[in-house]
Structures are given as C-alpha cells and as structure tokens.
Amino acid sequence: MLENADHILVTQQELDIAGVYGSLRGASSNIEDLGAVVVFVGLVREFDKSLSSGRLQILRLQHHPELTQSSIVDVITQARSRWDLGAVLVHHRVGDLRPTDEIVAVAVTSKHRAEAFDAARFLMDKLKTEVMLWKQVLNADEANWVAFKDSDAKASSSW
Template sequence: MTVRVQSDPFDLGAELAGFASGRTDIGAQVSFTGLVRDDGGLRHMEIEHYPGMTEKAIAGIVEQATTRWDLKATLVIHRFGTLAPGEQIMMVATAAGHRAAAFEAAEFLMDYLKSRAPFWKREVTQTGADWVAAKDADEDALRRW
C-alpha cells in the first residue's frame, strides 16, 4: 500500500510503470487519474489538508479496500496546494488477481476520496472564491458500498 499526499505534480507514466512491477500474482491492474475540471471561469483550485491526519485517514480506507477485495497492491496519490484547470489532482491504482476486484476497489477508493477524505477545496473564479460543498450525488455513490 502506498499513500502519498503531495503538492508536486506526479508522472502518471512513471507511477503506472512502477506500480506492482515484477508481480506475477496480479491478473488485473486498474488506474484512475482525476483532473481539475473547469466548468466555466475557474482560475484555479486551492486544496488544503492537515498533514498526518489526511494520510492516516486515506491509509485506513485503503486497508479496508485491501481486505474487502483481496488487493495485491494499491496506490493513492492526492495533491494539495494551488492547481490550475487540467492539472492532475489525484490518482488511484489497484491490482488484484482478477479484474472485478481491481475495478470495484478502485471505484470504492475514488468514491471515498471524493466525499470523505479530509481535504478542503476552494474554487477561485474571475468573480471570487467559494469553498466546494458536498454534493448529494457523491454521498449517494458512497452509500452503495
């Protein structure tokens, strides 16, 4: 299990190349990369967190996923700081013996990161800045687990 919370960009290709490399017990590897989306007028997004607490919370949910789906490897990277539209904000990778487990675990982790991981996000637009509020759709997605 690898969990990183960082301000620096990450190299998606390098992360995927190194993820679970050399393992012969893996039949499926799934990855997802989230990007900062501009729905119109976004200058940048500011993401804050509490160091130590955030990593511990994410590691706890990764441990749940690892046990629930018998994952062989996991990787979660989430950035903080000021991010521009189009920049990578996070990455989830899962590896398992079979594809269903890898896909389901990746979705579970993404839903958790979206709605429960202790990050605070503020969107800065041309007209001002607002904190991103929780969305009912994100809560609904999490409830299915």
C-alpha cells in the same frame, strides 16, 4: 493496515502518472498470478457553476497534514478487507492547481479485473467522503468553497 506494496503520496508537486503505473508494476512483481492493473486519474475541470463566470482559474486543495494521510490509510484498509488486492496506490495533489492538472491518481492490482475495477471505484468514492481534503475554486473575482455533494454521499454509502 497498509501492505508493503502500497503507496500513499500527498503532494504539492505535479503527479507522475507514468511513474504511478511503473511503480505499481514494480511493487506487484512478487505477487503470484497478477492479472489486472486499474489506474484512475482525476483531472481539474475548468467549468464551475458556483462562479459567476462559470470558469475557475485556480482549484485550491486544503488538507489536514496529520489526518489526511491517516484517513487515506483507513480507506485503503477498508478496500483490502473487501477484495484480495496486490498493491494499492493513492496519490493526491494539494495546494493550487490549474484546469487540466491531474488532481488524484488511484491504482490497484489484483488477479482479476472485476476486483481491480471495483476496488478503484470504492477508493474514489470513499476519498470523496472520508479523506480530509477541501476544495476551493477561485478566479480573479471570487473564491468559493466547493459544497459537499449528496451524490457523493450516496455513492459512498452504497458500498
């Protein structure tokens, strides 16, 4: 279950990273003894080994409109069952992105830094394996679906 302070956004628009921090602080204002804010932002990398040129022009994010949101709720619920968190925020881009674009923002607040760092890493690891999103890399000549990585499965199952 989400708390009132939590926020999920799945959008084709650019992510507002400064706004992420501001809204998280605002959402946490009623939390007693707030001591830590961790914000992670993932960027689109230009280099991709699956393309013969090694460089992508577009990263296309496909999602399942109904299931993407509910799978993010599931992941946040798991994080909340493990750590005492103030607010949790997950914003994810979908559609066509270009190199250096912000693709995902995960942010948490808590009393102490350890649980905020751990929860942010947990959320990212679970986003990689449980949230209904699929990446495709494209340039003028090729279009390849990104393969599921064993390293992501290991990171997710390590929790």
